[in-house]
Amino acid sequence: MDEQLHLPGSCRLLRLPVRGDERGKLIPIEAADAGFDIERVYYIYGTPADAERGFHAHKELRQIAIAVSGTCSIELDDGREKASVTIDHPSVGLTIEPMVWHVMRDFSEDCVLLLIASAAYDEADYIRDYERFLAVAAEA
Ligand code: TYD
Numbered sequence: 001m002d003e004q005l006h007l008p009g010s011c012r013l014l015r016l017p018v019r020g021d022e023r024g025k026l027i028p029i030e031a032a033d034a035g036f037d038i039e040r041v042y043y044i045y046g047t048p049a050d051a052e053r054g055f056h057a058h059k060e061l062r063q064i065a066i067a068v069s070g071t072c073s074i075e076l077d078d079g080r081e082k083a084s085v086t087i088d089h090p091s092v093g094l095t096i097e098p099m100v101w102h103v104m105r106d107f108s109e110d111c112v113l114l115l116i117a118s119a120a121y122d123e124a125d126y127i128r129d130y131e132r133f134l135a136v137a138a139e140a
Contacts, residue, residue: 007085009078009100014064014093027091029064029116035095036062036118043068043114047107054103056128057137062118063096065104070111077101079137087113099140101133 005013016033019026031038044053054074065074071088078100086106087094093116096102104113119125127133 007083008076008081009097011076011097011100012095013085014095016066016091016093018091025090029093034064034116034118038116039119040117040121041114042117043112044104045069045112047072047111047113049107049109051107052103052105055101055130056126057099057101057133058096059125059127060098060119061122061125062098064093064116065096066090066093066114066116068112068114070108071106072104072108072111072113073106075103075105077103079134099133099137101127101130 007013014033016027016029019028029038047053065087067087068090071086073084073086074094074096075082075084076096085094107113127136
């Protein structure tokens with residue numbers, strides 16, 4: 001996978017390898033490519049165009065977000081800088097690193113947002129209060 005522009009909190013855009021032939025396309029993601037052991041996969045779909053999701057940071061969880069169908073934008077905020085990234089192709093992954101406040105919005109009707117995660121769901125790993133996030137980020 002390939003690294004590109006500078007994003008907050010060491011988040012990265014990944015160009016995923018497309019294996020294609022006349023039968024269609026296939027993109028494999030191995031744990032070695034992900035950069036972490038994959039412990040969980042979940043996906044978000046059927047999201048209304050005006051919905052906003054996220055509004056949290058994780059203490060330790062690492063994730064890769066892929067719009068396997070459609071498009072959405074993900075705002076990244078490490079407490080010092082913000083950037084908004086539109087992901088719009090199955091061959092593009094966005095890493096969402098620990099201590100990055102993220103908001104997902106602008107979902108297309110056909111958006112299926114796949115998240116690949118380094119750990120099981122654990123509410124204790126979430127920081128859902130923005131002021132607390134800023135305070136913790138400032139200590140780091
Ligand atoms: P939430 O983390 O608030 O979603 P988002 O960050 O996209 O806004 O999770 C929504 C609900 O789904 C909440 O009740 C917790 C539950 N959930 C799980 O049970 N397992 C999971 O892996 C995730 C991500 C959420």
